[in-house]
Amino acid sequence: MTWTEVQAKVVVLLSLYSVCFANPLSRGQSFVIAESEELADCSRCEICRENTREERGKRAVRSRRRKDIKIWDKCSGKLDDESGTIQLPHEIRKNPYQCEWKIELTENSWMDIKAETLNTTQNKVIVTSQGKTILEHKGGISQLKSVSIQHNTATVLLTVYPKDDRWPGIVISYNQFKPDSPLQPIATPKDSEFALNQSMKNCGDDISSSNSKEGIITSPQYPKMYPDNAYCMWNFANTDSSHKLRLTIIDMDIEMGSGDQCNHDKLVIKNGKNVQQICGYNLPDGITTSEKKISIAFLSDDSLGAGGFKMRYRFVPK
Incomplete structure (x- = not known):
């Protein structure tokens, strides 16, 4: 070679x-x-x-x-004060870790949970009570949310990543309260038409354009969390053919089910043949109608509550 x-x-x-x-x-x-x-x-x-x-x-x-992200004992523990705040720890560690806070309040008490800050790139938080997910944030910027937990225990789990430097990022506060006398239990109907059954209501009012040109209606106990088994009905009667009714929701936080479905608590508006179901916390467009009769129902099921709603009504000239 x-x-x-x-x-x-x-x-x-x-x-x-x-x-x-x-x-x-x-x-x-x-x-x-x-x-x-x-x-x-x-x-x-x-x-x-x-x-x-x-x-x-x-x-x-x-x-x-x-x-395999482990729970760090230095940012975990039990909380039993009547109120408190949970937020991300200042300390930055090499690897991701979790903080687990267990809230245990006095027996027969409930609590309001409020997400005051949700602004992260990777850090996460999940709030659970009695095996149900009450609040969850998986990064990004989320709208603030208030939730009523009709139980005296809850768990707040924070997952912290070293590269997420947004501060404070996550701030969760809670407040203990004693529930008011519950409304008479009812079986919440699932069908929106059946939801306007007048015989089942346990709160609400009849409003006529002849005696009230404008006003405010709210969920029970607003601005506190609304109770279980609420079935409110407001019946509007427009007796003046030269006027129309204008409805504007100015605050809303109603429990929403999976897939953004209103299969738990809901606000139901019957405007002529149109029946609209509303839930969540994004404010919908206002409604203006010339119908002579308009019905609004608010329904809550037998578990979990939220901040409720506040609506303004006005009878205005056509």
């Missing part, structure tokens, strides 16, 4: 070693080796196979570490 042939083979071997070692993810891709016209498959290179296995192992370890 001439010196030139030896040099050519060395170049080929170095090229194969370099490609396999430097790019283990190229396995299964064909490439040209130096001056040779032959096609090679990196899967035949032992170095490539070993590096691929090593990289897979490293990725698996990193994945396990992401899933």
